[in-house]
Amino acid sequence: MPDENENEIKYCEYCGAKLEKDRIYCPKCGKLAINARKTEKKAIEKTTKKSSKSGEIPGRECPECGSIIRSRILKQCPVCNAKLQEPPPIETEPKKEESGFIFTGEKLQPLTNKNSWNLREGLYAFGNSIAIYFIVLLTINTIILDFIGTPIDSVSIVEILVGEIPEITLGIYPLFYIISRGHKQEKLGLNLNSKTMSIALILGIAAGMILYFINYGLDIFFQYIIDMGFDEFLGIQEYYSAYAGTLKTTEFYWIILFTILLIIQSLSSEILFRGTLHNSLKDKFGNQLKGKVIVILIVALIISLTYSILFFFVSLPIGIYFFVSYLILNLVLGCVYEINGNLANSMVAYTIYNLILLIMMLFF
Numbered sequence: 001m002p003d004e005n006e007n008e009i010k011y012c013e014y015c016g017a018k019l020e021k022d023r024i025y026c027p028k029c030g031k032l033a034i035n036a037r038k039t040e041k042k043a044i045e046k047t048t049k050k051s052s053k054s055g056e057i058p059g060r061e062c063p064e065c066g067s068i069i070r071s072r073i074l075k076q077c078p079v080c081n082a083k084l085q086e087p088p089p090i091e092t093e094p095k096k097e098e099s100g101f102i103f104t105g106e107k108l109q110p111l112t113n114k115n116s117w118n119l120r121e122g123l124y125a126f127g128n129s130i131a132i133y134f135i136v137l138l139t140i141n142t143i144i145l146d147f148i149g150t151p152i153d154s155v156s157i158v159e160i161l162v163g164e165i166p167e168i169t170l171g172i173y174p175l176f177y178i179i180s181r182g183h184k185q186e187k188l189g190l191n192l193n194s195k196t197m198s199i200a201l202i203l204g205i206a207a208g209m210i211l212y213f214i215n216y217g218l219d220i221f222f223q224y225i226i227d228m229g230f231d232e233f234l235g236i237q238e239y240y241s242a243y244a245g246t247l248k249t250t251e252f253y254w255i256i257l258f259t260i261l262l263i264i265q266s267l268s269s270e271i272l273f274r275g276t277l278h279n280s281l282k283d284k285f286g287n288q289l290k291g292k293v294i295v296i297l298i299v300a301l302i303i304s305l306t307y308s309i310l311f312f313f314v315s316l317p318i319g320i321y322f323f324v325s326y327l328i329l330n331l332v333l334g335c336v337y338e339i340n341g342n343l344a345n346s347m348v349a350y351t352i353y354n355l356i357l358l359i360m361m362l363f364f
Contacts, residue, residue: 017029027065027067062079062082063084063085064080069084072087116279117187118280118283122280126280132169133167133169136166140165160247160258164265170272171269171270174276189279190275190344200344200347200348203336204344207333207345207349208351210332211349212360218324218328233321243361247361248361248362262351262358263355265354270347273303273330278296296331300334304326304327329353333350
């Protein structure tokens, strides 16, 4: 007799509750029980798999009849009219911001991530910044006497100050792009909390000093080439001698102004090259070691060509000097940035490097 009763009992395939033989609806979950199982194990397994695959709305158990109510709107049990508890909150995964395209009216607009660059978006910002840079540079070149041409015997303080303007413009468009769209500073890889800034100061000062000694070694190397008879590189020494001579003899307030412009220029160029271009290329090549190395090399090559291409047309030896020096400089800055992915690292490093060069020009 007990065996016959057990055979008559089935289990709901949704919640695993026991069902009598003639039950059509499960009294626990209220679902149709046509495909009821004969074993409890299978019902529970199916329920577990089903709930893991589909995030069902959490149910509420009626305190009177025990029915499970999954509706979040009902305040009374539809079976016995008993009052139900407030529905529990639904656990949802945080929404991921993705890049793509979206129609706004009749126009297809890019859908961008507020925290990171995608390749297309970053190259767009970088291209606009470089266009602004060359427009300003060529405009200044037509106003100031052959400023970026073959080095001359004397350089005025006005030429030195105005010469900082093109690089200052480099970071303006990325900042405008981010601010105007309500994006976050993390898009540039910039972290300004106290702990990371302490690390950035330590790394930046050390890297800035290393960059100076690398530059000093490069000067010794080119001096050796000049001593071997390659007088084409003499123009570099003549230009820097005239540059340093002007700074040493100018009034102090001009030095203060030049120092401020030099710091702004250092920060602005890092916003574009590491904060925008570097991070955009990582969207293409990935965040693994191999991808980081490729990105550092590409960025260093692009920057070297950007700064030296005009000199290649004016004087090939000077173009070679600037290409090599900027290549090494940006390889180091790229590595410093990738130590912990904070743009403040390379910002501090490049600023310290430029300030050391200025101090050496003024006092040595």
